[in-house]
Amino acid sequence: MEFATADLVDDFETELQSCETQFRQYGSQPGFAGPIATVRCFRDNALVKRLLNTAGKGRVLVVDGGGSLASALMGDLIAASAVEQGWAGVVINGAVRDVAALRTLELGVKALGSNPLKSAKAGAGETGVPVTFGGVTFTPGDWLYSDEDGIVVAGRRLR
Numbered sequence: 001m002e003f004a005t006a007d008l009v010d011d012f013e014t015e016l017q018s019c020e021t022q023f024r025q026y027g028s029q030p031g032f033a034g035p036i037a038t039v040r041c042f043r044d045n046a047l048v049k050r051l052l053n054t055a056g057k058g059r060v061l062v063v064d065g066g067g068s069l070a071s072a073l074m075g076d077l078i079a080a081s082a083v084e085q086g087w088a089g090v091v092i093n094g095a096v097r098d099v100a101a102l103r104t105l106e107l108g109v110k111a112l113g114s115n116p117l118k119s120a121k122a123g124a125g126e127t128g129v130p131v132t133f134g135g136v137t138f139t140p141g142d143w144l145y146s147d148e149d150g151i152v153v154a155g156r157r158l159r
Contacts, residue, residue, distance in 0.1 A: 003033065003159050005149045012158055019151040021134030023110035026096055027079070031147040032089035032108030034060045035157075036138050041125030042066045045073045051127060052078055056087030060108070060146070062138040064131035065094025069112060071119040076101035083107050089146060093133045108146055 009016060037059045039047045048063055052074075061082070065073045074090060076098035082090060089108025095115040096102060102109050130139045136153050138144070143154045 003031070003145055003147070005145055005147050005152050008145055008152055008158055012154065015154050015158070016152045017136040019134035019136045019153070021093065021112070023091065023151070024113060025110055025148070026099055026102040027089065027105055027107040027109030028103055029089065029106060029108040032060065033143065033145040034058045034088035036060055036062055036140055036142050036144050036153070038062050038064070038129060038131050038138055038140050039125060039127050040064045040129055040131050041073065043068055043071050044120040044122050044124045045078070046121045046123040047125045047127055048073055049078050052082040052085065052087060052090070054085060056082060056085045058086060058088050060089045060091065060144045061087060062131060062144065063090065063092040063094065064133055065092055067093055067112060067133070069095045069115055071095065071117040072097035072115050073119055076105070079105050079107055079109065091144070091146065091151065110146060110151070
């Protein structure tokens with residue numbers, strides 16, 4: 001899929017939300033897009049792992065980790081599962097770990113930062129619910145487009 005978020009804004013500005021959060025790029029795919037799936041969790045990645053071990057079908061997982069950098073919500077093993085399952089990307093409002101390995105995976109990965117500390121595994125949180133950060137509400141089924149300029153969200157596939 002060929003796109004540039006700046007061009008999407010030029011062509012579809014009234015249909016788009018643009019995320020104000022400044023994420024760092026960790027995966028080898030700087031540009032990625034797909035229908036949104038969501039997880040809301042705080043310092044517990046069990047639901048992230050569970051969801052990324054299911055068929056991705058080109059979707060993008062948006063994880064609202066409350067902006068915490070205290071522990072990582074995804075590392076190389078979970079990200080490798082996402083690649084195997086066909087996920088297009090993961091956006092984490094929180095931290096990742098295994099940064100060097102993430103750079104080698106064919107997956108779009110954006111997060112606030114990194115921390116080598118593991119998160120809890122209790123399964124606390126929610127999946128399939130709208131999550132809001134950076135001035136955007138990420139609703140399951142809407143489309144996320146991400147590149148080096150940022151992240152935009154639309155209620156439908158644009159390109």
